[in-house]
């Protein structure tokens with residue numbers, strides 16, 4: 001057991017099921033999900049469209065309630081964790097307000113929290129620096145490329161200085177070159193800060209490149225098919241890693257897991 005594992009899970013999910021009531025009948029989105037995320041891990045959720053990845057993130061972030069089961073975030077219920085700003089959340093789309101500058105988008109949640117102005121500006125400066133956006137404080141979102149906008153939304157999530165980052169397919173809408181660059185930057189950021197990350201993706205390559213663990217899910221109702229350990233890959237990762245036999249072996253295991261998940265149908 002590593003010291004991080006001894007500290008207890010950053011996220012503990014037990015027997016979690018979620019059904020949505022719709023006019024056409026219930027939709028069973030998640031069924032019997034059990035998952036532990038160790039502090040400092042980078043955990044990716046991968047699975048077919050509609051298998052409940054976003055729902056799982058929204059449950060952790062207290063934006064949705066389970067039908068059965070429990071979630072604990074560092075020992076707190078999701079509602080307490082939300083109130084204590086125990087995590088930053090990055091959405092699929094950057095979700096920046098066009099009429100606010102980049103700095104004032106980053107400081108908005110801090111304003112809502114009632115942080116003093118000097119502290120807000122200092123935290124924005126620091127988190128924009130962490131994502132390589134120093135100098136863009138006074139720009140508006142529409143003056144930035146899609147990749148830069150998504151970096152700004154990561155800066156906003158970092159501004160709380162929480163130990164946990166929840167990221168729901170943040171790079172899905174970006175072209176491959178920009179996505180590659182942001183993968184490298186995000187990996188470096190994670191390595192440097194030691195944060196715990198829960199990350200949704202459709203891309204096997206992205207999941208393997210970024211993660212210490214990859215959670216493979218089945219089609220709806222989403223269940224966990226397999227948790228694949230990628231910590232055998234070097235901790236420092238450059239894009240060239242993707243061509244190595246070790247990387248391709250982990251990617252093959254993820255692909256096999258996804259195929260096995262489809263057999264649940």
Ligand SMILES: Nc1ncnc2c1ncn2[C@@H]1O[C@H](COP(=O)(O)OP(=O)(O)OP(=O)(O)O)[C@@H](O)[C@H]1O
Nearest residue numbers: 020022027029048049050051052053054055056220
């Ligand atoms: N509020 C809701 N009411 C009814 N059905 C919902 C609701 N939210 C999600 N669903 C359904 O639950 C299932 C899981 O959705 P979810 O968005 O979590 O999947 P996903 O794995 O994130 O999909 P994608 O990869 O396409 O983003 C889908 O069938 C979706 O239509």
